[in-house]
Amino acid sequence: MAWLHTWCGLLVCWVLLLVFAGGTASYYKEEISLWMMPELHATRSAPVPQAQAIEHAVAYLQQKAPQAERWFITLPAERSVAMRVGWVAPAGDGTGGKGASARSRFKSERIDAATGQPLAQVRDTRGGEFLYRLHFDLHYMPVQWARWIVSICALFMLVAIISGVITHKRIFKDFFTFRPHKGQRSWLDAHNATAVLALPFHLMITYTGLVTLMFMIMPWGVQSAYRDKGGETAFFETVFPGTAGRVKPSGVAAPLTALAPLATQAQQHWQGAPLAVLVVNNPGDVKATVVITRQKMSTLSSLQPGLMYQGVTGERLAAYGDDPSATAVTRGALYGLHLAHFADPWLRALFFLCGLSGYLMVASGAVLWAVKTRQKEAKAIAGGARASFGLRLVEALNIGAIVGLPIALASYFWANRLLPLELHQRAQMEINLFFAAWAAAAVLAQVRPDLRMWRLQLGLGAALFIGLPLLNVFTTQSHLGVTLLLGRGPWPVAAFDLTVLALGIALAMAERVLARRQRKRQDALQAAPAKSRVERDPVEETA
Structure with missing residues (x-):
C-alpha cells in the first residue's frame, strides 16, 4: 500500500x-x-423583469446572429452583474473554418438587460x-x-x-x-x-x-x-434538457414565436422561480425549439428542471426534471457537492480553504518524495556523484508546478489590467500569457532546481500577488482605498484584492523561511572544518 x-x-x-x-x-x-x-464595478442598474430582459436579448440576437445554429440567453443571477447572450455561428461563415467544431464557432457578448444594448466598454476576457x-x-x-x-x-x-x-x-x-x-x-x-x-x-x-x-x-x-x-x-x-431539441433544420424559414410569454409560462409552472438559461435551437426555422431552464436553487442537488417548446407555435413539447428518478437525484446531489453552488458565503469560503489544503497536500507529497530519494542517494552524492536523473527531474518539476502555477495565476491577472483594451483576441492573449509565465518558471526550474530557485520563484510570486492591489490603484477606480476604506465599491472586488494580498504574503513568508535556512547553512559551513563540509547531509540541500 x-x-x-x-x-x-x-x-x-x-x-x-x-x-x-x-x-x-x-x-x-x-x-x-x-x-x-472593472468596467462593471460601477454598475448599479435596477432589477429588470426577466420577460423584458428576454425580449431585449432576442432583439439583439436577431440583429447580430440571425443565421446562427443556436442562441443562448443567460439571465442575470445573484452573483452575476450582466446578461450574457451567445450563439453558435453557422459552419462555413469564416469562423473557424467549414469543419470547425461548435465550440470554436461559439461567440458571446454581455448586454444591458434594461436596454438590450451591448456593454461595449467591457474588456474582452x-x-x-x-x-x-x-x-x-x-x-x-x-x-x-x-x-x-x-x-x-x-x-x-x-x-x-x-x-x-x-x-x-x-x-x-x-x-x-x-x-x-x-x-x-x-x-x-x-x-x-x-x-x-x-x-x-x-x-x-x-x-x-x-x-x-x-x-x-x-x-x-x-x-x-x-x-x-x-x-x-x-x-x-x-x-438533460439542455441537449434536447437539437434536430437538423428543415431549411424552411418561419418566424420565431415571442419568448417572453413562454418565459412567463415557465415561471408560473415553477411557482415563480427565476429562470437561468434559454436555448433556441435553429432560430428562424420551422423546426426551431426553445428550451428554458430554471435557476439552481439553494439545495444540494444540481438538477435544473427544464421545459421545451416548439419555436414557431409556442406549444409545450416536454417537461424535464419535475419528478426526477432516484438515480437522477443521487447524481444531482453528487454533482452539486462538487460544484458547491448551494453553498452560502461561509461554506464557500470553507470549500476554498479545503481546496488550498488539497494543493498543499499534493505539493508536500511531491517534495517529500524528493527529500526521501535524496536521502537514499546521500552517500553517493557526498562522494562526488551527481543526483540521479529522476531525482533532478522531480525536484525541477516540483518548483515549476508548486511555485510556477501561482506565478502563472498572478500573471493572468496582471495581463488583464495591462493589455490594451482594443487588442485583437485579447481574452486569448491573457490565457497565452498565463501559460507563457508557467512555461518560463518550469524551464528556469529545469536549469537549476536548487534552494536559490525556490527562493527566486517564491519571491517573484509574492511580488506579483502583493502588487495586484497596488496595480488597481493606477488602473481602476475600485481599488482597496475605495472598496474597503470608503465602502463605495462592490465587496467581491475588495475580497479578491484581500485574498491575493494574503496569498502574496504567504509566499513571501515561505521565501523568508528558506532565506533563514540558507543563511544558517552558510554560517555552519564557514564555521565547520573542511571534512565536515564534504560530509554534510545532502538532504539539507533541498527545499
Missing part, C-alpha cells in the same frame, strides 16, 4: 496541482470575472470561466483528450487517498504532530496534516469529480440500455 500510495500520487501530482488550483479558484469564478471586468474550464478541459487540446487525462489523474488520486489512509495507521494522531527542522520527518508531518485536515473534502471532491465524467469513463450501462432506443444521444436528450 505504501508503494501504491507513493507512485499513484507522484505520477500525476503535477497535473493534480493544476486541477486543484483551477478548481479551487472556480468556487469564486463569478467574483473573479467581476474583478477582471474569459475571467473566472477560464480557470473553471482549465481544471477539467485543460487548454490547447481537444476537450475529449483533456477530460480523459483529468479523469485518469482523478482515478490515481482516489487510489492514493485510500491507500494513504490504509498506510498511515496513526493518521489522526499524526495530524496533531509537527516536528519542524527535521528534514524528511517535517515534510511527512506537513503532508499528514494537510491530508487529514480536509480528508472528507478530498475524498468527496475526487469521487464526485469522477461522477461528473461518469458517462465518458463508464459508458457501458447507457450503451446497453439504449442500444435499441437511439443510443447515447437519446439518453442525453432524455436526462
Whole structure:
C-alpha cells in the first residue's frame, strides 16, 4: 500500500496541482470575472423583469446572429452583474473554418438587460470561466483528450487517498504532530496534516469529480440500455434538457414565436422561480425549439428542471426534471457537492480553504518524495556523484508546478489590467500569457532546481500577488482605498484584492523561511572544518 500510495500520487501530482488550483479558484469564478471586468464595478442598474430582459436579448440576437445554429440567453443571477447572450455561428461563415467544431464557432457578448444594448466598454476576457474550464478541459487540446487525462489523474488520486489512509495507521494522531527542522520527518508531518485536515473534502471532491465524467469513463450501462432506443444521444436528450431539441433544420424559414410569454409560462409552472438559461435551437426555422431552464436553487442537488417548446407555435413539447428518478437525484446531489453552488458565503469560503489544503497536500507529497530519494542517494552524492536523473527531474518539476502555477495565476491577472483594451483576441492573449509565465518558471526550474530557485520563484510570486492591489490603484477606480476604506465599491472586488494580498504574503513568508535556512547553512559551513563540509547531509540541500 505504501508503494501504491507513493507512485499513484507522484505520477500525476503535477497535473493534480493544476486541477486543484483551477478548481479551487472556480468556487469564486463569478467574483473573479467581476474583478477582471472593472468596467462593471460601477454598475448599479435596477432589477429588470426577466420577460423584458428576454425580449431585449432576442432583439439583439436577431440583429447580430440571425443565421446562427443556436442562441443562448443567460439571465442575470445573484452573483452575476450582466446578461450574457451567445450563439453558435453557422459552419462555413469564416469562423473557424467549414469543419470547425461548435465550440470554436461559439461567440458571446454581455448586454444591458434594461436596454438590450451591448456593454461595449467591457474588456474582452474569459475571467473566472477560464480557470473553471482549465481544471477539467485543460487548454490547447481537444476537450475529449483533456477530460480523459483529468479523469485518469482523478482515478490515481482516489487510489492514493485510500491507500494513504490504509498506510498511515496513526493518521489522526499524526495530524496533531509537527516536528519542524527535521528534514524528511517535517515534510511527512506537513503532508499528514494537510491530508487529514480536509480528508472528507478530498475524498468527496475526487469521487464526485469522477461522477461528473461518469458517462465518458463508464459508458457501458447507457450503451446497453439504449442500444435499441437511439443510443447515447437519446439518453442525453432524455436526462438533460439542455441537449434536447437539437434536430437538423428543415431549411424552411418561419418566424420565431415571442419568448417572453413562454418565459412567463415557465415561471408560473415553477411557482415563480427565476429562470437561468434559454436555448433556441435553429432560430428562424420551422423546426426551431426553445428550451428554458430554471435557476439552481439553494439545495444540494444540481438538477435544473427544464421545459421545451416548439419555436414557431409556442406549444409545450416536454417537461424535464419535475419528478426526477432516484438515480437522477443521487447524481444531482453528487454533482452539486462538487460544484458547491448551494453553498452560502461561509461554506464557500470553507470549500476554498479545503481546496488550498488539497494543493498543499499534493505539493508536500511531491517534495517529500524528493527529500526521501535524496536521502537514499546521500552517500553517493557526498562522494562526488551527481543526483540521479529522476531525482533532478522531480525536484525541477516540483518548483515549476508548486511555485510556477501561482506565478502563472498572478500573471493572468496582471495581463488583464495591462493589455490594451482594443487588442485583437485579447481574452486569448491573457490565457497565452498565463501559460507563457508557467512555461518560463518550469524551464528556469529545469536549469537549476536548487534552494536559490525556490527562493527566486517564491519571491517573484509574492511580488506579483502583493502588487495586484497596488496595480488597481493606477488602473481602476475600485481599488482597496475605495472598496474597503470608503465602502463605495462592490465587496467581491475588495475580497479578491484581500485574498491575493494574503496569498502574496504567504509566499513571501515561505521565501523568508528558506532565506533563514540558507543563511544558517552558510554560517555552519564557514564555521565547520573542511571534512565536515564534504560530509554534510545532502538532504539539507533541498527545499
